[in-house]
Amino acid sequence: MTGFQGWEAVADGLDAIADQGESLDVEHAQLDEGQCASIRMIAHRMRGGHRALLIADEVGMGKTRIAAALISAVRRCCGRAAIVMPAGLGAQWQKEIAIFDPDHRTLMPLRSYESFIRGFAREGDDGLPQGWQERRNAKLNDRRQQRELPESSWQDEKILMISHAFARMTFPLPENGNLPWRRELMPAFEALCRGRRRNMREGGRGERHASHEAARAAFATLAAEPLPMEWARDWRRMPSEDFRRAVLPVIGRALGRFDLVVIDEAHKARGEDSSLSRILSALIWESADPFRLGMTATPVELEAQQWLNTLQRICGPADPSADGEGNGGDLRAITDPISKYAEIAKRLRTEPLDEALVSAFEQAAKCFSSALGPYVIRRDKRSDRELNGFQEAHGCSYRDIRTVSVTSKVMGRDWMRAFCAAEALSLLPETDTTTRRRRLTVEKGHGLDKLILEPATAESKAALDFWSRNARPPQDASIFTHPAVLAAVRIIEAATAEGRKVLVFGTLLQPLFALTRLLDARAMLRHLAEGKHWPAREIDRSSAARDLGAVEAVRAALRSPDCPVGIPNTVEDINRVLAARYDSSRQKRDANLRSVHEEISALAGDGDDTALLISLVWAAHEQDGIARLLQALESRRSLCSDVQDVEAQTRWTTKRLIKETDELVKKLREDSSDFSTKETPDGMTARQESRLQLIQAHLSEFSGRGGSFARLLYGETQPQTRRFLQNAFNRAASWPMVLVAQSMVGREGLNLHEECRTVVLLHAEWNPGVVEQQIGRVDRKNSRFLKDYRAGDWRKHGMPPPRIEVSCIQMDGGYDSLHWAQLLRRWDDLRAQLHGDVVSMGDRRRAWSDPELQSLIRRLDLAAPDFYPR
Structure with a gap:
């Protein structure tokens, strides 16, 4: 038992954090207005019985700070939190957690199986001669003091960061028939479950002792909740992937039960056998009434149905008996509203705007908002007063996105000839795939160094056809002159x-x-x-x-x-x-x-x-x-x-x-x-x-x-x-x-x-x-x-205001231009899904002189989905 005081107490703690944030001036506040609104919304959803929520704020708006506030509230209510995150973000999470709990020294992220096992190690377990054993003990204590390993046990850590890299652990087959310590946990756990004794083998004695301690920690949890397992298996000869699949739930039990699971970058690694999916489905052991918080700025990237994949991460397996209100219910109910909204949003950018089309969008947007509303809160730059003030004052976006076209004049004759020949090669039906892809080699500079270093003898040139000869870069060129x-x-x-x-x-x-x-x-x-x-x-x-x-x-x-x-x-x-x-x-x-x-x-x-x-x-x-x-x-x-x-x-x-x-x-x-x-x-x-x-x-x-x-x-x-x-x-x-x-x-x-x-x-x-x-x-x-x-x-100095400058390098007129055009179309679809920006720039420009069109666009902007936490 963790002694967790419940989600009602956590909600009260979140309201207290928001009260404190709103009482301070902007310079000293830990949270801004939007973050306080998000925290209050999370508390409201908790009191309503919701146990799954996705923070889909736009990049750079402080999602981690909101999650850190929730983690702090859970810890103060005697609950445990797990943070599942990509590699390399541990220091940033530690910094954010310390804002609310300065005295709490959060462990470094759990990244490897070796660290997991060494977390159960005790001084003297290695059985080494005195000098060597003292050295080993000192190294173990140093890792604990530096917060690489828990001071007592994993289960005592109130906050545990788990890297995606942890689920990529491997278990190589033993050499010469010996069972290495990396494969000791499962047979030790099976022996405990069967009431048998497993003798300690030689080699890696300290890690074997620690593996047995881990097995005992996992076995002790079976009294609270059983863990179905397949026994009587040859753990020594089992393929690495099968062993990992079997051991992950046991590792999860040894780490202990979590009341809160925070999923950073919840859109990543969407595959069912990805590292993130393994952690969420097999490794994490959740309490009877857990809360999952997902975080991502891009819950949908290439297609609207990716909403389902992202939301499934925070809701867990679909349960037809659930209420469908963001509480782990059947997500299939939101499929149709998502599809209809995506379809009508595309039509708005390709068809003339009229009353029927705008009305259809208003209805689709309403259904879309209702379907996703129980699961999602999202703040974007539309809610930022300073950025809105920038646009109103200067008549432009604070982002200056420029297309830098490398035209034929800039390329020069020799490079232009090479680019044109490479484009021609890609279209000739009789050429092989490698030759067709030459346009990528030349136009994007990929592999250009190898092409330049190819011997250019008269015989090799004669063996090439007309287009292949001309697709070679200029004689005195290098990739540095591309x-x-x-x-x-x-x-x-x-x-x-x-x-x-x-x-x-x-x-x-x-x-x-x-x-x-x-x-x-x-x-x-x-x-x-x-x-x-x-x-x-x-x-x-x-x-x-x-x-x-x-x-x-x-x-x-x-x-x-x-x-x-x-x-x-x-x-x-x-x-x-x-x-x-x-x-x-x-x-x-x-x-x-x-x-x-x-x-x-x-x-x-x-x-x-x-x-x-x-x-x-x-x-x-x-x-x-x-x-x-x-x-x-x-x-x-x-x-x-x-x-x-x-x-x-x-x-x-x-x-x-x-x-x-x-x-x-x-x-x-x-x-x-x-x-x-x-x-x-x-x-x-x-x-x-x-x-x-x-x-x-x-x-x-x-x-x-x-x-x-x-x-x-x-x-x-x-x-x-x-x-x-x-x-x-x-x-x-x-x-x-x-x-x-x-x-x-x-x-x-x-x-x-x-x-x-x-x-x-x-x-x-x-x-x-x-x-x-x-x-x-x-x-x-x-x-x-x-x-x-x-x-x-x-x-x-009488200069224009500074902006965020984004320069997109584009080779004009070829495959690269086509690539950029496709990206821009998909970018429009993304903005429609995440920002509610469904009106083309051409329509907005025409609306300056067309009051009727301006009225229709105003209706579209008002109807656009908005998940701001009000």
Whole structure:
């Protein structure tokens, strides 16, 4: 029994939180007016018996803060809450929870099966020799103190964050017939259920002990509620997927029962066997009267029926006997209203507006609102007074969405010929699929590096047909001269020249690598020309398999018509200048740090952990470890070493170095996931070993061989690096100035709005919900745009108001144009579903001079579905 006081008490607690929020002024209030309204609506629904609700607020309006308030109210009523979320959002959730419960130290997200099992470990269970066992115990205690593991048990944690990654656990088949500890939980649980004793096997003794403790914790829950299981199975030889399917409910029992389940990004991973679906259907063990709260800005993305999939997540399996009022009832009843509304919304944008069509929409919108109303509350920018005031005052939206068309004139004759030939190849019926897809290779820059590097001998050219020969890029071209990449460079550098940061999204990795490399190369040349410091000793000659590398990017930048004057014109000469400046800077730095080094060594010898850490870093990376550490500290503190004059340097003292290193490690610990064990010096304590692993992983990003004016965030970027880039991008003076993000990595959950209001979309998406999420990274509460607008400096200089600028790079006249047109049509459908915006811009323009049409549009706007929590 959890001692939970019930939902009536939670509702009273929510009203109290709303009362407090409404009693404070805007500057000191934890919640704004809309968030207070949402909290009161949740309380109202609870009192009415509703136990499922979806917060579908538009991106950046503070959904997490509302959920944190609910979690706080549940905890204060002795209830338990589970937060199911995508990887990488744990730190943001901890920050929001701390607003309402400053003294509550929420556990880091549960990400791995190893962490789950180690949560049941006890000191001495490993059976190791004394020294090794003490080391193991210390590491276990360190993980508990850092809130990676529970201090007592998982079931005692009132708030538990569970990452989607947790449900991707694997159980490899044992080698040589032995049963590894990862497969110990199920046979131990079965033995308890059958009243038998299971002997402890050798190997991984501590994990096996912990697995048996987990089995006992799960077995103890059977008295409250039975758990149907299939027994007499060979757990050693069962395929990994089957084992995972069987073990998930047992893990859920060992974690304990939850009264509240919060589902962050509830639209993600819609498949039945996705990680999120596994957690919600098999892992989470809910109380007899649970409440589910879903959160997403895009509950529907490509088609209207996705409402059903999203709502099913919060309602659970359909129950025909339920009342259908948002209480887990039969969701099939809402299918017809959703379909009819989507159909009439499309007709409004393609057919002439008349009385019959408007009346049909009014009826369909009413039914749509009635069907979804019990399940959904949604605030969008229509309810934001400041943004509405912007539109009324300036006659335009605060979002400036621009199509940047790369026309034939901009492309040039050679690139234009290649694009046209690639389009022709895609239409020729006798060509193979690979050849037809050449239009993607050339027009979007995907795989262009491989095409350019293909041997272009006379024999190979002769073997190609007319169209294939002409689909090859110009002879002296590279991916760094691709018209779309250069168009993006022009937009980005125009913004950064004004001191503004830029967020770039794309789907294809080769162009993203090329753009990042080229921006860095051009920034380096500008710094050399202006006599400013560049944090590299030479041009980085290493390159990933997906990009051509920094050397080729520098050569392309040197050939550019706008290359700065007065700089060396070869890579070799540039390297000599970089090395001379870097060595000169290092000599001055070493002279400044000589006494600091002696003091650090003395403190390390006296047992100071942070001083020991710095000493180890100092000796690492071929004696260049301290340079990496200082660069990391300066970047974190916005000390601007990246843009200083060559002669300028930050002055460091022993006290300052120790203090800021300690703060850096603490921050890395907060943002870290479970790190694998690495080789570390003997004789170190568990705490020292853990801190060294953290700092080494972080400093690998500061190689001293390349700049960081632009950085790439993609699938292989380590979690701690993602957090570092997010934090650095949100600081005004620190690099990167440009963050280039692969679409699937940076589109959801990340807050990148504090210093950025410029977004560049390099590639068109198919899913408009993805684009909304991308723009939503900078369109959030207290964004850079709002700060600039409120400051009013633009008024003093007689300039137009600042806006959120979104530039869509489009290759004009080809397949890329078709792709963008399809996205825009789907975007219209999305706005109709989520914003009630069903009138085409053409009709709105014609209404300026047509009073009758204006009246019809006014009726449509008034009838548009609105789920604001009134």
